Amino acid sequence: MSEVSSDVTHPFLDDLPPMDAARFAAVEDRVARLLDTRQDVLITQGEALLPLEGAIRAAAGPGTVALNVITGPYGQTFGNWLRDCGATVHDLAVPFHSAVTAAQVRDAFAAHPEIDFVSLVHAEAATGNTNPVAEIGEAVREQGALFYLDAVASVGAEPVLPDAWGVDLCVIGGQKALGGPAGVSAISVSERAWARMAANPNAPRRSYLSLLDWKERWTDAGRTALPHAPAQLEMLALQACLERIEAQGLGTVTARHASAAAATRAGVLALGGGLEPFVHAAADAAPVATTLRVTSGPDASELVAAALAARPGLPLAAGGGALAREMIRVNHYGPDATPAVVLGALDALGTALAERGHVVDAEGARRAAGEAWN
Numbered sequence: 001m002s003e004v005s006s007d008v009t010h011p012f013l014d015d016l017p018p019m020d021a022a023r024f025a026a027v028e029d030r031v032a033r034l035l036d037t038r039q040d041v042l043i044t045q046g047e048a049l050l051p052l053e054g055a056i057r058a059a060a061g062p063g064t065v066a067l068n069v070i071t072g073p074y075g076q077t078f079g080n081w082l083r084d085c086g087a088t089v090h091d092l093a094v095p096f097h098s099a100v101t102a103a104q105v106r107d108a109f110a111a112h113p114e115i116d117f118v119s120l121v122h123a124e125a126a127t128g129n130t131n132p133v134a135e136i137g138e139a140v141r142e143q144g145a146l147f148y149l150d151a152v153a154s155v156g157a158e159p160v161l162p163d164a165w166g167v168d169l170c171v172i173g174g175q176k177a178l179g180g181p182a183g184v185s186a187i188s189v190s191e192r193a194w195a196r197m198a199a200n201p202n203a204p205r206r207s208y209l210s211l212l213d214w215k216e217r218w219t220d221a222g223r224t225a226l227p228h229a230p231a232q233l234e235m236l237a238l239q240a241c242l243e244r245i246e247a248q249g250l251g252t253v254t255a256r257h258a259s260a261a262a263a264t265r266a267g268v269l270a271l272g273g274g275l276e277p278f279v280h281a282a283a284d285a286a287p288v289a290t291t292l293r294v295t296s297g298p299d300a301s302e303l304v305a306a307a308l309a310a311r312p313g314l315p316l317a318a319g320g321g322a323l324a325r326e327m328i329r330v331n332h333y334g335p336d337a338t339p340a341v342v343l344g345a346l347d348a349l350g351t352a353l354a355e356r357g358h359v360v361d362a363e364g365a366r367r368a369a370g371e372a373w374n
């Protein structure tokens with residue numbers, strides 16, 4: 001039998017700082033500063049689906065009457081979890097090429113005054129839209145409902161302000177505009193949300209999904225001893241990514257995403273060739289990613305495949321599910337929120353269209369994108 005030699009060291013495995021309680025708490029405090037929140041922040045040891053599901057299962061039960069806003073695939077998922085918890089769910093679905101309005105939310109409250117929970121996705125990377133959370137938050141506050149927000153795709157790309165907007169449960173992840181890891185995520189929890197969970201006999205306890213367990217064993221216990229072994233690598237990566245954003249300035253990072261979205265949109269409008277922005281109004285378009293509609297000619301997945309064959313590594317994808325034929329996603333987030341990526345995407349898509357006999361204005365697209373970036 002071969003023996004594992006004790007002198008086989010590896011810097012990546014052996015030279016890592018420990019993720020002890022103090023360091024873990026400091027990462028939580030950094031997230032709280034990023035969100036400008038005084039609420040409790042928990043770093044959840046899994047991808048963002050963990051706090052997204054954990055928060056719904058903790059806050060919702062058979063007595064809950066939920067307004068579930070659907071502006072993309074995640075809204076569908078939240079509605080399914082809410083129904084699974086026994087909640088009465090009123091879905092408010094808006095076309096994926098638009099955003100929901102505060103007026104639509106108010107209309108839903110008027111039709112169903114018993115609504116006491118609202119679930120909303122801030123920005124949807126999958127559909128490219130972003131919703132006016134500040135205005136919706138005002139309506140939710142008037143209603144007195146608990147406000148649950150998926151800000152995974154918006155954080156770092158545009159302001160996310162749970163306290164100012166009255167968000168009770170705000171979930172973020174590091175893997176999109178923050179340019180960080182996917183394996184850990186975070187949630188801010190208001191006092192009202194904790195109270196709702198504590199009063200819910202169905203809220204998960206002694207469970208991987210349990211936020212209340214972490215409150216009891218970590219937050220309320222003074223954050224001096226971690227209840228479980230932390231995801232050390234992912235936590236260190238999250239710490240590094242938050243440090244980088246603090247050094248660059250959050251405003252600089254969000255401005256870079258806004259520029260990338262504006263440049264992509266302007267570039268596509270100038271390019272022509274049967275491509276157009278998928279989200280009709282620029283104000284409804286998310287800074288995190290720009291979705292495009294293929295109005296004629298080849299389907300979206302064929303165009304993306306051709307563009308990627310010519311320019312491997314560009315953050316291009318066809319839409320998911322039924323959208324694969326008509327939607328192209330330009331995922332210009334994190335390290336990809338740069339002029340080079342936007343111009344590369346326009347170039348590669350323009351070439352793929354031209355090769356298929358479409359008339360495009362590649363030079364005009366470059367010029368329009370450059371002007372819009374500034």
Ligand SMILES: *Cc1c(COP(=O)(O)O)cnc(C)c1O
Pocket residue numbers: 047048049074121123124125126150152153173176182
């Ligand atoms: C990306 C994203 C998530 C995280 O899900 P993944 O499956 O890891 O991509 C959650 N919510 C929204 C709105 C997202 O865009």
